[in-house]
Amino acid sequence: MGRPVLEAGAPSGSKTAALNCISLADQDIKKSVSLLKQACLDSGFFYVIDHGISQEFMDEVFAQSKKFFDLPMDEKMKLLHNEKYRGYTPIFDETLDPDNQVKGDYKEGYYIGVEVPEDDPQAEKPFCGPNLWPSGDLLPGWRETMEQYQREALRVSKAVARIIALALDLDADFFDKREMLGEPIATLRLLYYEGNISTPAKGIYGAGAHSDYGLLTLLATDDVAGLQICKDKDAQPQIWEFVAPLRGAFIVNLGDMLERWSNCIFRSTLHRVMLNGQDRYSVAYFVEPNPECLVECLPSCHSEANPPKFPPVTCGAYMVKRYKETHADLSTYKEHETSKQTDGFVCNSP
Numbered sequence: 001m002g003r004p005v006l007e008a009g010a011p012s013g014s015k016t017a018a019l020n021c022i023s024l025a026d027q028d029i030k031k032s033v034s035l036l037k038q039a040c041l042d043s044g045f046f047y048v049i050d051h052g053i054s055q056e057f058m059d060e061v062f063a064q065s066k067k068f069f070d071l072p073m074d075e076k077m078k079l080l081h082n083e084k085y086r087g088y089t090p091i092f093d094e095t096l097d098p099d100n101q102v103k104g105d106y107k108e109g110y111y112i113g114v115e116v117p118e119d120d121p122q123a124e125k126p127f128c129g130p131n132l133w134p135s136g137d138l139l140p141g142w143r144e145t146m147e148q149y150q151r152e153a154l155r156v157s158k159a160v161a162r163i164i165a166l167a168l169d170l171d172a173d174f175f176d177k178r179e180m181l182g183e184p185i186a187t188l189r190l191l192y193y194e195g196n197i198s199t200p201a202k203g204i205y206g207a208g209a210h211s212d213y214g215l216l217t218l219l220a221t222d223d224v225a226g227l228q229i230c231k232d233k234d235a236q237p238q239i240w241e242f243v244a245p246l247r248g249a250f251i252v253n254l255g256d257m258l259e260r261w262s263n264c265i266f267r268s269t270l271h272r273v274m275l276n277g278q279d280r281y282s283v284a285y286f287v288e289p290n291p292e293c294l295v296e297c298l299p300s301c302h303s304e305a306n307p308p309k310f311p312p313v314t315c316g317a318y319m320v321k322r323y324k325e326t327h328a329d330l331s332t333y334k335e336h337e338t339s340k341q342t343d344g345f346v347c348n349s350p
């Protein structure tokens, strides 16, 4: 694959974060571990390049994503997400920062998880089950493209997790175990931000400030700037810096579970999306361990002087809580469905 190109970044006058760039093709693993560790201690965000996914295929994923979001609203609503968080999330379904947002996130999304047949006993677990797929007649090749992307993104995530393990003085294959990334909750989420303009004074954000929930997130974006990070979530006032899109690279960030595992040695980082009036598309791949995995302080991250800061928690229970806190209740849509039959349907305000 060609070398990545830095796209037009932040609006003039705003600060852009300088992030480390980690090449998965680099044979010098010590260098990669050192770059990653420095990035994790500094910002919790870094670029990953030379990951083996071609630009041509990434373009196909974005093109298929756009085809879905271009569908009429009634077609998209037929694939409204279910209680396992699979399928379509309309604008305002999610509110990531309720203290600072008025209506919710100005974005649409589509969740695709690990495909588990309905009659498989694993389907009982949270976040496990069959996906919702647009029909092949409506969007030919869509499912195949997304399933290939899931396979590729999991391979890349496992490669990054090996470097994270080494940076935490663990065996390289620490996160490869069955209960970790062997049978993970790994969720692909297509995102579409329609051309709104973020206005903090009015509580309007593409995505409100939040940290991700799991181990790590691989983010691919188009060339429209919008992602901002706040390196020190405890600072007042908070300082926000843009992350420039880097064609051919993933933007990778650490999630809250890694913060818990590592006892805050590696912090999850607050981020948000500011919109500038242009349409924007991104593709997030959220990586969490198996729902049954007990997330507890790693042996290399505590001592008598530095005891664990968080109680152990199962990944499934933790994730259910976080999703419930941030997503609209499905009953809201049922109420709308009823009122639609009488008054006409308002598509964008669950």
Ligand SMILES: O=C(O)CCC(=O)C(=O)O
Pocket (backbone or CB within 6 Å): 191, 207, 212, 219, 221, 226, 227, 271, 272, 273, 281, 282, 283, 284
């Ligand atoms: O679209 C983006 O750039 C970021 C998305 C994001 O932060 C999220 O979905 O958690």
